[in-house]
Amino acid sequence: MKKLGMNEVRREYLDFFGKKKNHTVLKSFPLIPEDDESLLLINAGMAPLKKYFTGEKKMKNNRATSSQRCIRTGDIDRVGMTERHGTFFEMLGNFSFGDYFKREAIHWAYEFLTVNLEIDKNLLWVSVFEDDDEAYDIWHDEIGLDSERILKFGKEDNFWELEVGPCGPDSEIFVDRGIDKAIDENDNKPGNDDSDRFMEVWNLVFTQFNKNANKEYIPLSHPNIDTGMGLERIAMVLQGKDNIFEVDVNQSIIKEIENLSNKKYKEDEKDDISIRVIADHAKAITFMVSDGILPSNEKRGYVLRRLIRRAYRHGKLLGIKNEFLKSVIEKIIDTYKIEYNELIENKDRILSIVSKEEENFQKTIDSGLDILNSYIKNLKDHNESVLNGADAFKLYDTYGFPLDLTREILEENNLSVDINEFNKLMEKQKELARSARKSDSGWSLESINIDSFDKTDFVGYDKLSVEANIIGLFDQNKDLNFIKEGKKGIVISDKTSFYAEGGGQVADSGFIVTEDTKARVYDVQKKKDVIVHYIEVIEGNLSKTSAKFIVDKDRRLDITRNHSATHLLDQALRNVLKEDVNQAGSLVDADKLRFDFTYSKALTKEEIRKIEDEVNKKIREQLPVKKQIMPYEESEKIGAIGLFEDKYKDMVRVVSIGDYSKELCGGCHVNNSSEVLIFKIIQESSAAAGIRRIEAYTGKKVYELTNSNIDKIEKIANKLKTNPKNILDRIDSLENEVKSLKEKVQKLKRLNDEDVFNDIANRVENINGINLLVHKFDNIDMETLRNFEDRMKNNYKDLIIVFATVNNGKIIFTASISDSLVDRYNAGQIVRIISKITGGNGGGKRNFAQAGGKDISKLDEALNAVYQLI
Structure with a gap:
């Protein structure tokens, strides 16, 4: 062979x-x-x-x-x-x-x-x-x-x-x-x-x-x-x-891991496991990020996050001290670039996203390990061998500490975790997520044999009202002859003017009307080539008959404004940012448009203004909007932007806004750019690592936003007791006044703190050669408390300090011990014991610890216990 x-x-x-x-x-x-x-x-x-x-x-x-x-x-x-x-x-x-x-x-x-x-x-x-x-x-x-x-x-x-x-x-x-x-x-x-x-x-x-x-x-x-x-x-x-x-391509990747870890493959089985994990996971990570997947806590983003964290953990097991995945991924890109040239194009983004996630997980590991180690110590102190699932889930859910990592570390300590309890909590969380993701319709199409219907004739690009025959009526479970007044159901017709959700554009809404029946259409979906209307009958009983399908005209027009504005925005981003900006998702509804795009940093105010100005300029130029069906090869020749899968279609629909924007799109659009009226960016933010998001308004929503802002400015002016044009001057005046008052307050606080410090300094007691200070305060902040501790340590040797402060009905204990005494005394043990007297808990290191308390009536008893402990 x-x-x-x-x-x-x-x-x-x-x-x-x-x-x-x-x-x-x-x-x-x-x-x-x-x-x-x-x-x-x-x-x-x-x-x-x-x-x-x-x-x-x-x-x-x-x-x-x-x-x-x-x-x-x-x-x-x-x-x-x-x-x-x-x-x-x-x-x-x-x-x-x-x-x-x-x-x-x-x-x-x-x-x-x-x-x-x-x-x-x-x-x-x-x-x-x-x-x-x-x-x-x-x-x-x-x-x-x-x-x-x-x-x-x-x-x-x-x-x-x-x-x-x-x-x-x-x-x-x-x-x-x-x-x-x-x-x-x-x-x-x-x-x-x-x-x-x-x-x-x-x-x-x-x-x-x-x-x-x-x-x-x-x-x-x-x-x-x-x-x-x-x-x-x-x-x-x-x-x-x-x-x-x-095999050959994996050998070069394994060689890179060997160089990073100073370990040799096939010399130690435990090391081999880690090397295989990194080699495999790094390839998956590289291609997932290249394809637009970003680390997150759900769905495919969580798979990616888990792979990165598992690979990083095994790097630590191999003794690799710092971030290392970047080096492995560079080797993978070099190995696979022959077939996947997009890895070269996306290299900087891949390395940036993975490095950031690796850096974040380094912090997670450190904080998570501290918490897990405390759990392990507690288990061993109480002669227990199973970590409860709630603690494992808290590590996972709150701190991002993966279960498999928790299990690995527990097994290294001859311990295990209650997987059943963890899974129950995880399933509960998933169920909440599933409930949150349910569509507005709440109905499934699985019980409907879509194959028994011919393709629905969609006429909604040109007509918002059409006479059509209802050929299918369903509820969630079965075929119906009619849907009663007040009931919800599904309608299938031979033709429709309603646009089904797709391509980032939401579905139309409106009504289906006969002489004696009226049904509200609240969602429209498409399965194969059949368009399905989700309806609620509000008058009469809807049967399989001829009916008028009427789209909500105003809502559709708002949607088309936003959709056409999205195309203008896409091109403006490419022109202004001068980089390889690619669409990473969009949503177009009646209220606003949302556009996600690949870009490594936040846009500046100047860039946002330039983008906004360019889009509005194209709106004012009254550019004609053409929608044409053409062969895919022809769309390539005219430079139309399209999704990956469009490459394998014979015929495509191209939406052109003058000569400015050309995109493959099946959505609904205005006929002239001037119909968008006006465009306003309301927010620019991070959608995920390497992905930015712009949200914007058009048309009447900009008008409503303008009126709302004018109202707010007038209310602010009234509260400042000035007129709108003098607001900024009034704010400057108030800021200067506040600054002056703060300086006075700080001066008074310093004088008061000095008096308090002198008072507590006189309360230091010497017990058998140890200087001890026990004191309670009312409503003192932690920064001042720590400042007192540091100053006292500078003035006294062999010092133990125990402070208590009551803030908003809660007790906070702190214990601080000079380094010369930490071999004899443990601050963590001191606060743990005295806080339990007041129904609290806490702990910390030998030289400093902090705890909380609940029962203020037992505060004096708790502080007196310090003397017995010393």
């Missing part, structure tokens, strides 16, 4: 299917799924192509191939512990969307393996679904594979399916890596998951059925092909390596 590097295998595969087999070569889709709420991250080669398999989207060519970057999070805890598991990998795949089927898929797979990769055909084994005689016959009669090397397995092994939807049998291809890899003498054919001898390298899925809710398998009129071959895995086979961490 050929000894190819991983980059060479990728190129060989894409050239084979792209050039020789006429497939469209797809660049790897980003790791963030597009319009797919079922996935957190792209985890398989076919995942970004679901809508092409279902027919919702069409590609120029009905066959495609790709090397898709993927992240799988289910085994994060096992990464490093074994030599097989990884979070990041690439999946080679060739796909047919109703074009070729089993014969071509099998023949081409065999050709690529035996001819292009020169794998000995006698090393190949395959498995097929036990009822798939067609696949068996192709392998046996046409390919010529011996029958003993064609294994028949049941559904569990060789049938790909979900609860409902497209499914079908599959055929897996294995390579025999040699008898020396066998577990025992019985390890002589594929089927043992623990064996390293027979390596599954390719899975050919024949999607030929649609499984419905009744578990019936309906043959598809145009069956599909979906194949997947792990790039790292096939490279491992070709290079004769034992695991994915030893």
Whole structure:
């Protein structure tokens, strides 16, 4: 077999299917799924192509191939512990969307393996679904594979399916890596998951059925092909390596980790685990950040944060003192730039975001370790071995200290954590989050067979009212003949003027009206090509009949103003900032527009004003707004900006605002830029690391904001007892007056503090050669208290100070001990004991500690106890 590097295998595969087999070569889709709420991250080669398999989207060519970057999070805890598991990998795949089927898929797979990769055909084994005689016959009669090397397995092994939807049998291809890899003498054919001898390298899925809710398998009129071959895995086979961490590209990454840690891979198993974790996680981190994922505490952002923190923790275990991921990521970028040139373009942003998160976690680790160590000490002091889940969850939720790190450190101390209690608290938090994320409609479309409806004719670009036929009525569970007055439901029609939520633009609202019925439309969604109206009947009973669909005109106009202004803003940002600014999200509703974009620093007031001025200039220029349907290639020629997936559409909709802005967009827009009226940025902020956010108003909202500000200025002027034009002069006068009064107050406070200090200095007692000062105060701040302690320590040697102050009904104790006495006395123990007398608690270091108290009536008793302790 050929000894190819991983980059060479990728190129060989894409050239084979792209050039020789006429497939469209797809660049790897980003790791963030597009319009797919079922996935957190792209985890398989076919995942970004679901809508092409279902027919919702069409590609120029009905066959495609790709090397898709993927992240799988289910085994994060096992990464490093074994030599097989990884979070990041690439999946080679060739796909047919109703074009070729089993014969071509099998023949081409065999050709690529035996001819292009020169794998000995006698090393190949395959498995097929036990009822798939067609696949068996192709392998046996046409390919010529011996029958003993064609294994028949049941559904569990060789049938790909979900609860409902497209499914079908599959055929897996294995390579025999040699008898020396066998577990025992019985390890002589594929089927043992623990064996390293027979390596599954390719899975050919024949999607030929649609499984419905009744578990019936309906043959598809145009069956599909979906194949997947792990790039790292096939490279491992070709290079004769034992695991994915030893293939060529990983070796350079591991070498970098060795240099940083002064540890050698394969010399110590514990170190090997950490090296594997860093090598794997750093690759996942690099591509996730490059694709626009940012560290956060939810969804994919949390996956990224967890990977960064886990990698950093294992760096510390290897003895790496400072931040180090930057060096590893630079090596990864250099290794993968051959295929992924965007890593070079995004390099500065990747390094900036990861370094900042690494720096923040360094602080988290230090503070979290202090708290966890106190928990560990408490467990050991009380002869307990299990940390309660609430404490672990507090570490995670409040301090960002990951559970896996808590578990690792506990295990190092022969302790464990109550995982069940932690999971209950985590599930409770997730449930709160799920509730918060529910849509306004609160309804699911899962019970509706959308495939039974034809594409909805959307006429809403040009008409805000249209006569249409209602062809479907539903509640949450079933098909209805009518929806009663006062009830909510779902309406499907043959045509509509209502825009369904999409592309950052919110859905229209309005009414569906017949002669004797009126229903309020409060949400509109789109599934496949069918537009779904969420309604509440407010008059009569709504049935399947002809009705007028009337969009709220004023609201739509406000939305279109904001949407067109978003396009103007996008171009103005590029012009003013003079950098590679890319859209990172948007929201357009009737009240305002929100636009997220990649940029590394906050905008200055001058930049914001320039952007605002440029947008308003284009509004005043009365630029015509054109909406055109054209081939994608033509949109590229005129420089239209589009999303990644638009690259594979035959026809696209281009919205042009004069010659100033050209973007691919399916949303609703004004006909002339002057209709936006006016544009005002109301806030510029950070949306996440490396992402800035602008929120802005247009039209009547700017007018309302102006009136509101005028009202506020008049009220402020009244309170300042001046007129609006003299407000600033009046404020300057008041500031000078306040400054003068503060200086007087500070002077009086210094005189008072000096009197208090002289008084307490006279209260120092000498007990057996130790100077002791015990005193209580009323309503004194901690800064003054600490100042007294420092001054007293300068005046007295061998000094113990115990102060108590009562503020707002609460007691604060402090204890401070000279360094000469810390071997005999412990400030933490002193405040812990005396605070408990007042129903409080606290602690600290040997030379200084602080505690709280509750019962003021026992304060004197607590302070008297100090003498007994000393």
